[in-house]
Amino acid sequence: MVENTLTLHDLKKLSAENIAERLSKLHYADAIDIINHMDISECVNVFKYLPVDYAIELFDKPELEHPEKILEHLPTERATTIFDGMSADEAADMFQDMDEDVRSKLYPLLKPVTRAEITKLSSYPDDSAGALMTTEFIAIPSTWSVAQTLNHIKEVERTRETVYASYVIDPKTSVLLKAISLRNLILADPNKTILEAAKGSAPITISPFTNREDVTRLFRRHDLLSVPVIDEGNHVIGIVTVDDVLDAMTEEMNEDAYKFGGMEALDKPYLKINFFEMMRKRGGWLAVLFLGEMLTASAMQHFEDELEKAIVLTLFIPLIMSSGGNSGSQATSLIIRALALREMSLKDWWKVAIREIPAGLSLGSMLGLIGIIRIVIWQEAGIYDYGEHWMLVAATVGAALVGIVTFGSLTGSMLPFILKRLGFDPASASAPFVATLVDVTGIVIYFSVAAVILSGTLL
Amino acid sequence: MVENTLTLHDLKKLSAENIAERLSKLHYADAIDIINHMDISECVNVFKYLPVDYAIELFDKPELEHPEKILEHLPTERATTIFDGMSADEAADMFQDMDEDVRSKLYPLLKPVTRAEITKLSSYPDDSAGALMTTEFIAIPSTWSVAQTLNHIKEVERTRETVYASYVIDPKTSVLLKAISLRNLILADPNKTILEAAKGSAPITISPFTNREDVTRLFRRHDLLSVPVIDEGNHVIGIVTVDDVLDAMTEEMNEDAYKFGGMEALDKPYLKINFFEMMRKRGGWLAVLFLGEMLTASAMQHFEDELEKAIVLTLFIPLIMSSGGNSGSQATSLIIRALALREMSLKDWWKVAIREIPAGLSLGSMLGLIGIIRIVIWQEAGIYDYGEHWMLVAATVGAALVGIVTFGSLTGSMLPFILKRLGFDPASASAPFVATLVDVTGIVIYFSVAAVILSGTLL
Numbered sequence: 072m073v074e075n076t077l078t079l080h081d082l083k084k085l086s087a088e089n090i091a092e093r094l095s096k097l098h099y100a101d102a103i104d105i106i107n108h109m110d111i112s113e114c115v116n117v118f119k120y121l122p123v124d125y126a127i128e129l130f131d132k133p134e135l136e137h138p139e140k141i142l143e144h145l146p147t148e149r150a151t152t153i154f155d156g157m158s159a160d161e162a163a164d165m166f167q168d169m170d171e172d173v174r175s176k177l178y179p180l181l182k183p184v185t186r187a188e189i190t191k192l193s194s195y196p197d198d199s200a201g202a203l204m205t206t207e208f209i210a211i212p213s214t215w216s217v218a219q220t221l222n223h224i225k226e227v228e229r230t231r232e233t234v235y236a237s238y239v240i241d242p243k244t245s246v247l248l249k250a251i252s253l254r255n256l257i258l259a260d261p262n263k264t265i266l267e268a269a270k271g272s273a274p275i276t277i278s279p280f281t282n283r284e285d286v287t288r289l290f291r292r293h294d295l296l297s298v299p300v301i302d303e304g305n306h307v308i309g310i311v312t313v314d315d316v317l318d319a320m321t322e323e324m325n326e327d328a329y330k331f332g333g334m335e336a337l338d339k340p341y342l343k344i345n346f347f348e349m350m351r352k353r354g355g356w357l358a359v360l361f362l363g364e365m366l367t368a369s370a371m372q373h374f375e376d377e378l379e380k381a382i383v384l385t386l387f388i389p390l391i392m393s394s395g396g397n398s399g400s401q402a403t404s405l406i407i408r409a410l411a412l413r414e415m416s417l418k419d420w421w422k423v424a425i426r427e428i429p430a431g432l433s434l435g436s437m438l439g440l441i442g443i444i445r446i447v448i449w450q451e452a453g454i455y456d457y458g459e460h461w462m463l464v465a466a467t468v469g470a471a472l473v474g475i476v477t478f479g480s481l482t483g484s485m486l487p488f489i490l491k492r493l494g495f496d497p498a499s500a501s502a503p504f505v506a507t508l509v510d511v512t513g514i515v516i517y518f519s520v521a522a523v524i525l526s527g528t529l530l
Numbered sequence: 531m532v533e534n535t536l537t538l539h540d541l542k543k544l545s546a547e548n549i550a551e552r553l554s555k556l557h558y559a560d561a562i563d564i565i566n567h568m569d570i571s572e573c574v575n576v577f578k579y580l581p582v583d584y585a586i587e588l589f590d591k592p593e594l595e596h597p598e599k600i601l602e603h604l605p606t607e608r609a610t611t612i613f614d615g616m617s618a619d620e621a622a623d624m625f626q627d628m629d630e631d632v633r634s635k636l637y638p639l640l641k642p643v644t645r646a647e648i649t650k651l652s653s654y655p656d657d658s659a660g661a662l663m664t665t666e667f668i669a670i671p672s673t674w675s676v677a678q679t680l681n682h683i684k685e686v687e688r689t690r691e692t693v694y695a696s697y698v699i700d701p702k703t704s705v706l707l708k709a710i711s712l713r714n715l716i717l718a719d720p721n722k723t724i725l726e727a728a729k730g731s732a733p734i735t736i737s738p739f740t741n742r743e744d745v746t747r748l749f750r751r752h753d754l755l756s757v758p759v760i761d762e763g764n765h766v767i768g769i770v771t772v773d774d775v776l777d778a779m780t781e782e783m784n785e786d787a788y789k790f791g792g793m794e795a796l797d798k799p800y801l802k803i804n805f806f807e808m809m810r811k812r813g814g815w816l817a818v819l820f821l822g823e824m825l826t827a828s829a830m831q832h833f834e835d836e837l838e839k840a841i842v843l844t845l846f847i848p849l850i851m852s853s854g855g856n857s858g859s860q861a862t863s864l865i866i867r868a869l870a871l872r873e874m875s876l877k878d879w880w881k882v883a884i885r886e887i888p889a890g891l892s893l894g895s896m897l898g899l900i901g902i903i904r905i906v907i908w909q910e911a912g913i914y915d916y917g918e919h920w921m922l923v924a925a926t927v928g929a930a931l932v933g934i935v936t937f938g939s940l941t942g943s944m945l946p947f948i949l950k951r952l953g954f955d956p957a958s959a960s961a962p963f964v965a966t967l968v969d970v971t972g973i974v975i976y977f978s979v980a981a982v983i984l985s986g987t988l989l
Contacts, residue, residue: 333859361853362900
């Protein structure tokens with residue numbers, strides 16, 4: 072960061088033309104860091120002077136901030152050149168971010184092929200392979216020779232996002248037959264046909280509607296650099312490349328972390344997001360959880376007689392309830408990951424349940440024992456007097472902990488299954504959500520256990 | 531999964547030789563799925579008959595279970611052939627998993643180069659680039675021509691994990707000068723020297739001690755397929771490839787999710803991990819949190835007079851405490867991600883603090899208002915009688931919520947900074963950890979607010 076800030080400072084004194092010249096010698100990502108610190112009018116001036124190929128590369132990176140704003144203010148001719156040159160997936164994403172009036176001004180000026188690509192790519196769901204894919208790939212008729220294919224790659228190289236895989240298609244039906252890596256292509260006999268050179272089993276393919284988590288798993292499973300996206304007729308309509316998968320994975324990590332923290336995902340860095348936007352994303356869930364948690368007040372009102380008779384019980388309410396919530400959020404985070412990695416499917420819920428019940432009983436017994444020891448020490452050492460029936464109070468706390476931790480583990484582990492079954496993302500089972508669910512039941516369990524153990528003495 | 535199970539069922543009737551023949555026609559990942567379902571002795575028999583290149587590829591995949599066990603039981607000659615053929619990074623990982631006696635038996639039989647690689651790769655920390663890297667890469671003296679380089683790549687292709695980047699080194703000092711992609715190599719004039727062909731700025735490099743999160747960020751930032759790892763003298767000692775980065779990222783996602791759920795990371799799938807191992811990983815943190823949460827009981831004991839006088843206050847304890855925990859875990863998840871993505875650094879803590887205080891005050895006021903409305907409705911509608919001073923009780927709940935949510939947001943957002951400052955992973959700031967911290971203070975805030983508002987009436 073230090074060297075960039077320095078450069079930025081130096082650049083302030085230079086003309087836009089000079090800045091453009093200096094920037095064009097940097098790594099794209101470093102240039103973007105500097106440009107992101109400029110205001111829009113400065114950016115626009117610099118982009119007027121940047122070499123057009125370099126400018127296109129910068130627009131192709133998702134890290135460039137407000138590309139649509141910069142494009143809007145560039146001379147129309149330069150804007151359309153950049154747009155036509157961008158990789159189709161990034162162009163489609165950017166187009167969707169533009170204001171309606173700019174879109175309608177720009178759209179007719181684009182090349183027909185760019186227009187068609189944008190329309191196609193905009194039609195897939197946000198978290199699908201269709202939204203990740205680019206339509207720029209290398210398709211080779213199966214009758215071509217290896218030498219012909221290599222020449223073709225050299226010719227079209229600049230307009231394709233990756234040239235490391237070529238897709239061999241039937242020259243008549245365009246159906247996908249094989250895939251061949253550049254690695255195998257340069258090893259192959261140049262005079263062979265591409266179909267002979269592309270040995271091995273049928274290529275791995277995905278549908279444009281494949282979920283991005285499944286796309287990621289496929290890349291990991293087969294160590295892929297790219298994968299073809301095919302339609303129902305087995306025609307290649309695009310490819311997903313590994314750099315898009317890395318970006319999608321990072322986005323997924325963020326979303327999951329926010330969800331598990333009990334809030335809506337932010338789409339901008341924390342320090343840059345608008346304050347009221349952030350309040351909306353946090354406040355909504357916080358209010359929902361608060362309304363749910365209000366049931367604890369109702370539950371406690373229900374036990375008001377017991378509360379009045381045995382105030383000593385209230386001392387342990389926070390301790391007992393939080394233990395249920397903690398064991399629940401452990402179980403939830405375990406199952407969310409296991410489902411995300413496809414280590415288990417919906418039908419395995421019972422396998423989890425029969426593991427979580429003994430797990431909950433063991434963990435609950437451990438905590439119960441610690442709780443009992445705590446009460447005994449405080450009582451015997453004279454730190455606090457839990458009253459005449461302190462042993463029964465200790466037994467109540469211990470038994471309630473076993474019940475609540477078991478209930479928490481079971482609820483926490485089943486919640487992601489239930490959410491998934493209902494069509495929600497299992498990762499929405501946030502720690503606060505689980506804690507709220509367990510808290511209300513925790514109070515009922517605690518006072519019910521107390522009613523049994525303390526009946527006739529304190530209650 | 532269905533077709534694999536079917537195949538597995540069919541395979542049961544076949545000889546090991548037949549199984550091996552059928553497996554060798556499948557994608558590696560599919561063959562591994564089937565092999566992972568066999569017991570070790572079956573595996574060993576199959577591996578005796580698999581084509582050796584195919585066997586090496588299977589051992590190179592981290593998905594193959596217990597590779598070290600299989601290797602231990604294979605005839606020594608086949609075991610060493612496989613070991614020598616494996617990519618160095620996987621071989622080193624596997625070697626570390628082997629029993630000491632097998633290791634000492636196998637080690638002297640390996641090729642000296644394999645031995646040296648294993649020793650080198652085993653010496654780096656687990657989450658560093660050194661542990662991710664492979665020592666098999668393509669280094670080209672800067673005096674070679676493009677044609678010479680391409681021929682060299684064709685010759686050594688089988689022993690290198692990736693051939694999509696070549697590293698141009700000084701023929702005398704072996705210092706790294708440039709990197710060139712296979713894409714640019716096939717485009718270049720075959721008669722030029724490799725140094726002329728490798729245009730562009732200095733190559734992006736990392737140190738073997740670069741943290742794997744930083745490696746991931748670099749891959750995303752520059753859309754890399756591989757990156758050279760260099761020593762202090764600027765010599766390439768290995769490369770990290772994008773498939774290893776995808777695996778590392780998935781591992782990181784798991785670890786973060788488990789940590790945020792308040793437990794130690796599991797290193798095996800949920801349904802496969804040993805029950806007692808899982809109890810240890812969950813029980814440890816659960817007990818620590820329980821001990822922390824015990825302070826709530828002490829805090830409440832401190833306020834026993836107030837509790838006895840105003841039992842009505844106890845009704846809202848769970849509601850108020852959980853709101854603090856929820857706002858805290860939201861703030862924590864926000865900051866953990868922002869730190870992981872390097873959106874901010876340690877010195878930005880105050881920027882976060884001055885955002886979180888107004889955020890907490892706003893969110894707390896919102897919840898406080900909902901809480902007051904709840905009490906007013908219940909009282910006025912006759913659902914529950916909060917006593918003569920119910921308005922003051924409502925005011926206490928509302929004011930306490932403002933205080934606790936603000937405190938929760940601030941604590942939750944500062945905790946990752948503090949952990950990072952102390953050298954811990956900020957992701958260890960789990961939702962249960964934050965909730966525990968906030969709970970104890972929550973009780974103190976609640977009763978202090980009550981003492982002010984209710985003094986002279988209820989208290």
